[in-house]
Amino acid sequence: MKPAPFHYQAARSLDEAIELVGGSMDDDVDVRVIAGGQSLGPMLNLRMVRPTLLIDIHRIDALRTISRSAEGALRIGACVTHAALEDAPAASIPEQRLGAFLRFVAGGIAYRAIRTRGTIGGSLAHADPAADWPCALAALGASIELAGPGGTRVVPARSFGRGLFETAIEPGEVVAAVVLPTAPVLRWGYRKHCRKIGEFPHALAACVDRGDDLFEVWLGATGGAPVAVALDRAVVVQSAGTAPAQRRSALREHVATLLPDWIAQGDAYARHLHAQVATEAVIDALTMEP
Numbered sequence: 001m002k003p004a005p006f007h008y009q010a011a012r013s014l015d016e017a018i019e020l021v022g023g024s025m026d027d028d029v030d031v032r033v034i035a036g037g038q039s040l041g042p043m044l045n046l047r048m049v050r051p052t053l054l055i056d057i058h059r060i061d062a063l064r065t066i067s068r069s070a071e072g073a074l075r076i077g078a079c080v081t082h083a084a085l086e087d088a089p090a091a092s093i094p095e096q097r098l099g100a101f102l103r104f105v106a107g108g109i110a111y112r113a114i115r116t117r118g119t120i121g122g123s124l125a126h127a128d129p130a131a132d133w134p135c136a137l138a139a140l141g142a143s144i145e146l147a148g149p150g151g152t153r154v155v156p157a158r159s160f161g162r163g164l165f166e167t168a169i170e171p172g173e174v175v176a177a178v179v180l181p182t183a184p185v186l187r188w189g190y191r192k193h194c195r196k197i198g199e200f201p202h203a204l205a206a207c208v209d210r211g212d213d214l215f216e217v218w219l220g221a222t223g224g225a226p227v228a229v230a231l232d233r234a235v236v237v238q239s240a241g242t243a244p245a246q247r248r249s250a251l252r253e254h255v256a257t258l259l260p261d262w263i264a265q266g267d268a269y270a271r272h273l274h275a276q277v278a279t280e281a282v283i284d285a286l287t288m289e290p
């Protein structure tokens, strides 16, 4: 199928994009931002959405850069592609563990052709429950910068997702950047289960140790926004003294008891997958040299 007809305008700056998005709201025009087009493209083709105006933001330089905030935090522009993060040189992300985590997550998204176009901001805004960045960035404790007619506001990644394809973005707002905390990443684990390489995962888990909360693991692909489960410190510590197979089984049993009831309700296999993937992420983090 082909998309329904629409108008197209490429914004040259973030201010212009916000003006176009805001201005169009007044005129009762159905306006959409397009970044990499990797999700919006298929939705247009299938006529699941029929915007009257598309505002292309992917050429805005300010949105395509990896920089530093005034406080020294890593700031990733919304239109930085997955491929750019996968290939990010140490010079742009010198924090070794954080860089490795970001490269690993980016490199596991879909396949290379999609990664060269798909953007971190588009992934967050689209809020597919099985997407990688919403879960990975929640585990990292990142913040999302939203730019709108009233200025910029910051929303924690942990409360950015509101449900299935729902986010904290208000009408007229555009995702401008992702800002990461300055506290160093000491250890991490990131696991997902895909039936086929390049497909969206059926279970996804991220675990990041910044010296305080390794006992929390974030779960994705649950059908809604990412959700955290907090492991009992005593169980984790106790399991460390046992053989690897015993440890894995004790942790998986523990994680299984923590899964909220609504996850994969009534589907024992899917719940097992979530517990297994989360356990592997925790073990990867625990066994990474601090």
Ligand SMILES: Cc1cc2nc3c(=O)[nH]c(=O)nc-3n(C[C@H](O)[C@H](O)[C@H](O)COP(=O)(O)OP(=O)(O)OC[C@H]3O[C@@H](n4cnc5c(N)ncnc54)[C@H](O)[C@@H]3O)c2cc1C
Residues within 6 Å of the ligand: 032, 033, 034, 035, 036, 037, 038, 039, 040, 041, 057, 078, 079, 082, 108, 109, 110, 111, 114, 117, 118, 119, 120, 121, 122, 123, 125, 126, 130, 131, 132, 133, 169, 173, 174, 175, 176, 198, 199, 200, 201
């Ligand atoms: C076959 C296939 C497999 C995939 N597998 C995975 C996977 O395994 N894991 C994964 O995480 N992702 C996966 N994706 C998704 C892909 O990686 C993109 O991240 C995703 O399509 C959105 O990014 P985009 O830049 O292409 O956004 P677009 O398609 O351009 O936009 C998507 C939505 O977000 C809005 N939007 C875009 N940018 C902004 C912004 N800055 N501010 C406000 N709104 C914005 C648009 O209006 C639109 O509603 C897959 C996609 C395909 C087609």
